[in-house]
Amino acid sequence: MLGLCVILAVLARTVAQDAEEPVSYTCTDGYEYDPVRQVCKDIDECAIVADACKGGMKCVNHFGGYLCLPQNAQIFVSSGDEPSQPAEPSAPANPPQSPGQGQSEVQTHVQPGRGPGRRVSSSRILRCTPGFILDEQNYCRDIDECTRGRHTCSADQICYNTRGSFLCQCQPGYQKNGDQCVDRDECLLSHYCMHRCVNTPGSYYCECNSGYRLASNNHSCVDVNxxxxxxxxxxxxxxxxxxxxxxxxxxxxxxxxxxxxxxIDECAYSPYMCQYACINTPGEYSCTCPDGYQLQGTRMCQDINECETSHECTEEEMCWNYYGGYRCYPRNPCEDPYVRTSENRCVCQPTTACRGGPQSIVYKYMSIHSDRTVPADIFQIQATNIYPNTHNTFRIRAGNEKGEFFLRRSSNVSAMLVLTKSLEGPLELIVDLEMITHHTVANYRTSSLLRLTIIVGPYAF
The missing domain is CATH 2.10.25.10 (Laminin)
Structure with a gap:
């Protein structure tokens, strides 16, 4: 409680003729009348008010009230803007109590009354503690050292005015290191960055990892689509x-x-992507087949039977299809002295011209793939007529000059033609297979010939 310590002495009006009439006194708040000394004396609130100050503050009695000050607070005597000096101890006639906040008692005196029987109350001269100034109403007002330039803060510090003093604090983002303000590394101490913290002089900012961006709060990171x-x-x-x-x-x-x-070049993955040829195109591939073939499914090639679709054989010719093409053969292959008795069968008339030759010639045609795996059974010859008391033998009479074939006797009436060498087409071979029949009872022999035309296709399919 701050205020001017004013002692109001109210003198009772007396009748001039009665000098012995008693005088009454009235004191201001915070004071009480001492009838012995006949003065107003200060009330020590710190002694009579229980728990007057809170928060560990110490109670200091003041004229007309009391102060709650820090434990290390000191009271100085000051007169306005004069330099402050610590109060010198004195022994006044009436020892004072602790002065009020921002004020200290300097002197106490009594002025003699004027006029018979009149008394004037005692007065006190007040001076303010350092950090305060006495205004025109005799109140101690706080001095704002920060605005008046009466502080010791450096240029990189902020001055904060306090009651009776001031504080020097560093700029936000800085901290004291002795008398200097140095940058406070928020990234090492405390920050709110979700991913990465980047320290800057007096501040910091957040960064996000790749694939994220800063949210609106500048701390969190959200996914980037x-x-x-x-x-x-x-x-x-x-x-x-x-x-x-x-x-x-x-x-x-x-x-x-x-x-x-x-x-992706699918054709480069494997030579078996297509049976014949693979053609790569952007994002896909396709298989093709050579002339005489057509694509079956996606990769296989199937022979085209030109004899059923389109060919150039005449009516006197027979169309024979083989792998990859076709050929035209005479419908009547018989040559003199042989005459045609049925399709592809020629028989010699009973003349001397046929002596030593086969009695009959049968024409057959077949087609095989190129590069066929060997050995391979490719054709079977068999007697059409079976007679008792006969013995049959088989041989390759012509067309095996390079040894591509072998004739294996299966029984008395049949034999198997075996391919012993792989053949590469296109190629046409004519092989004469002869069956010799020996009549054991009549003791004579006859023969028949099978003329086999083998066409090897140009491909292995």
Whole structure:
């Protein structure tokens, strides 16, 4: 409680003729009348008010009230703007109690009354403690050292006025190191960054990892949908938390940069992608077949039977289809002295011209693939008529000059033609297979000939 210590002495009016009439006194708040000394004396609130100050503050009695001050507070005597000096101890006629906040008692005196029987109350001269100034109403007002330039804060510090003094504090983001203010590294001490903290002089800012961006609070990080923002992928983009992944359309694969797509050369994967030829195109491939074949499914080649579709054989010719093409053969292959008795069968008339030759010639045609695996059974010869008391033998009469074939006797009436060497087409071979029949009872022999035309196709399919 601050205020001017004013003692109001109210003198009772007396009748001039009665000098012995008693005088009454009235004291201001914070004081009480001492009838012995006949003065107003200060009330020590610190002694009579229980728990007057809170928060560990010490109670200091003051004229007309009391102060709550820090434990290390000192009281100085000051007169306005004069330099403050510590109060010198004195022994006044009436020992004072602790002065009020911002004030201290300097002197106590009594002025003699004027007029018979009149008394004037005692007065006190007040001076303010350092940090205060006495105003015109005799109140001690706080001095704002920060605005008056009466502080010792450096240029990089902020001055804060306090009651009776001031404080020097560092700028936000800085901290004291002795008498200097140095940058406070928020990234090492405390920050709110979700990913990365970047310290700056007096402050800091947050950064996010790749694939994230700062949220509106400048601290949190949220995922960036790269597929919508930048469309980085050449074909398909799939967003992930903090990243993305690219995928390519069918027939393509990711390039080393993981965003571009390059064509897959399916034809280079395996020579078996297509039975004949593989043609690579962007994102896919296709199989083709040579002339005389057509594509079956996606990779296989199937022979075209030109004899059923289109050919150039005449009516006197027979169309014979083989793998990859066709050929025209005479419908009547018989030559004199042989005559045609049935389709592809020629019989010699009973004349001397046929002596030593086969009695009959049968014409057969067959087609095989090129590069066929050997040995392979390719054709069976068999007697059409079976007679008792006969013995049959088989041989290759012509067409095996290079030893491509072998005739294996299966029974008395049949034999198997075996391919012993792989043949590469296109190629045409004519092989004469002879069956010799020996009549054991009549002791004579006859023979018949099978003229086999073998056409080797140009491919292995």
């Amino acid at each position: 790269e597929c919508q923002v930048s469309q980085p992928c050449e074909h398909q983009c799939h967003n992930l938390i903090g990243s993305f992944i690219c995928q390519c359309n069918r027939g393509f694969e990711l390039a080393p940069d993981s965003v571009s797509c390059i064509d």
